[in-house]
Amino acid sequence: MSTYREASHITTGKFVDPTPAPAEAAHPEVGATSAPLKSAAFFIGSYCKDYNEDFMLCKNENNDPAHCLKEGRKVTRCAMDLITKLRENCEKEWEAHYKCLEKHNQEYYACRKPERTFNECVFSKLKLEKVIPGASNTPVHLRESTIYN
Numbered sequence: 001m002s003t004y005r006e007a008s009h010i011t012t013g014k015f016v017d018p019t020p021a022p023a024e025a026a027h028p029e030v031g032a033t034s035a036p037l038k039s040a041a042f043f044i045g046s047y048c049k050d051y052n053e054d055f056m057l058c059k060n061e062n063n064d065p066a067h068c069l070k071e072g073r074k075v076t077r078c079a080m081d082l083i084t085k086l087r088e089n090c091e092k093e094w095e096a097h098y099k100c101l102e103k104h105n106q107e108y109y110a111c112r113k114p115e116r117t118f119n120e121c122v123f124s125k126l127k128l129e130k131v132i133p134g135a136s137n138t139p140v141h142l143r144e145s146t147i148y149n
Helices: 034-039 041-047 049-061 065-103 108-126
Strands: none
Touching: 034 041, 034 065, 041 049, 041 065, 049 065, 065 108
């Protein structure tokens, strides 16, 4: 059985929770949009691995958001630290890669050339490694030839 609703009952406005965030939750944001974050995602994952694991363990202990604010702030600080280092050392290569991602609907395969130059810069200047979870055989960023160069 279906129900009928008048169109006047459908709300079109945004829902805003009137409850203010706790004072201890105030922390600066990373300050990057989705493309730069996606471009640096694997490096953030390896650079901030310990903090991320602590945060996830905390979330498994208690699902209350206030319970893990301290661990969440550490993850945010770590990501901000890496983004600062990327801007200082590999800004041109990073920008080329994330602008390519923005242009190609956030698809990695369409941006392999700028990704290679970005990876080389990060590998040489920051000495970070790129670990792709679940990658079998040779990870795509280490292959000599791919379909999408």
